[in-house]
Amino acid sequence: MPAPVERAHSHGAEAVRGPDPRAVRSRAAALAAARELLVEQGLPGVTHVAVAARSGIGRTTLYRHWPDTAAMLKDAIAELLDTAQPEPTGELRADLLALLQGTRELLHQSASERAMRTFIERSGVDPSFTDLKHAMYRAGTAGFRRVLADAKERGDLPAALDIGPAVDQLVGPLFFRRLLGDQEIAPEYVRDTVDTFLRCYGAGG
Amino acid sequence: MPAPVERAHSHGAEAVRGPDPRAVRSRAAALAAARELLVEQGLPGVTHVAVAARSGIGRTTLYRHWPDTAAMLKDAIAELLDTAQPEPTGELRADLLALLQGTRELLHQSASERAMRTFIERSGVDPSFTDLKHAMYRAGTAGFRRVLADAKERGDLPAALDIGPAVDQLVGPLFFRRLLGDQEIAPEYVRDTVDTFLRCYGAGG
Numbered sequence: 001m002p003a004p005v006e007r008a009h010s011h012g013a014e015a016v017r018g019p020d021p022r023a024v025r026s027r028a029a030a031l032a033a034a035r036e037l038l039v040e041q042g043l044p045g046v047t048h049v050a051v052a053a054r055s056g057i058g059r060t061t062l063y064r065h066w067p068d069t070a071a072m073l074k075d076a077i078a079e080l081l082d083t084a085q086p087e088p089t090g091e092l093r094a095d096l097l098a099l100l101q102g103t104r105e106l107l108h109q110s111a112s113e114r115a116m117r118t119f120i121e122r123s124g125v126d127p128s129f130t131d132l133k134h135a136m137y138r139a140g141t142a143g144f145r146r147v148l149a150d151a152k153e154r155g156d157l158p159a160a161l162d163i164g165p166a167v168d169q170l171v172g173p174l175f176f177r178r179l180l181g182d183q184e185i186a187p188e189y190v191r192d193t194v195d196t197f198l199r200c201y202g203a204g205g
Numbered sequence: 206m207p208a209p210v211e212r213a214h215s216h217g218a219e220a221v222r223g224p225d226p227r228a229v230r231s232r233a234a235a236l237a238a239a240r241e242l243l244v245e246q247g248l249p250g251v252t253h254v255a256v257a258a259r260s261g262i263g264r265t266t267l268y269r270h271w272p273d274t275a276a277m278l279k280d281a282i283a284e285l286l287d288t289a290q291p292e293p294t295g296e297l298r299a300d301l302l303a304l305l306q307g308t309r310e311l312l313h314q315s316a317s318e319r320a321m322r323t324f325i326e327r328s329g330v331d332p333s334f335t336d337l338k339h340a341m342y343r344a345g346t347a348g349f350r351r352v353l354a355d356a357k358e359r360g361d362l363p364a365a366l367d368i369g370p371a372v373d374q375l376v377g378p379l380f381f382r383r384l385l386g387d388q389e390i391a392p393e394y395v396r397d398t399v400d401t402f403l404r405c406y407g408a409g410g
Binding site for chain 2: 120121133137140176189
């Protein structure tokens, strides 16, 4: 996850007394405007001019924080990914349910769903989205990788479990059902996916 | 899967003596041109004018067969989906391996991969792609649903197995790894995914 813009751009004084509250409010307003524009108008609608008009933040400030649209969307979506990944409790089933519930929400929230659909299409076509997409992928799977690695250490999952494919097994079905099948994902679907995973991969499996 | 254009537009005589071989060749040339243009230029490049220029087929003929780009791409990709779904042998593991290997190829062939990325983005934005996307989804999962249903009848899979989520469990990981993670999928990954599925869902599971 990238450091917040304030810290990335912080001066010595700010580093001591923390980010300027006005800067924090401005940043939040700009990123909210970027998400709204993405949902309403798609990628072409997310311009510095439009975000400035929508948020009331000056274009110079926007350009200083985010040189291009990809950088702006990266921070705009990173905030959603953060909230979708609660702190682990150490109880494997509860932690996987919470994470996969967060994945379900990302796939049904208009801003994050539209962003994922857009990034999937841009990939391999628009190089300015390559880093963004990889950062989103790493951030979006970090919570799962951490919970699975901790469970292996505790012995709740086999030490030989390959974490990459295990993450695919957990989240892949939801992405396929939503992004390819355009179907609603029921809460029971999340629960069944976690329980199937634990039955197959659990220390017993 | 939609009937081939010749049959959809067939006259009585054709229905008897089969489609005109020249019409079949023209159709194949037009659809190949549409796939090439999609890969080279993306969706905006797939126009009747460009397909006519690339394939040498008259625009009037193209418009008669495919009133819009979505209809043309639907047939262009349907051909790839067909070849990716071999006839079942009745041996569950072999049939799932063959189908998932076909899925892996679709995710790595430039035309089908680009088409899937494009359809995912267009979904919910461009209504002309809604039917296309749903037809692709049904066609792309038909082979899996058939093989799983037959295996349930034979008793090779539990009678209670819910086929929709089972298909998601098989193909979802590959779609997530390729379209979100932008990673290459190794043949071993396909084999491991099938064997994990059989271990979890097999009649023993």
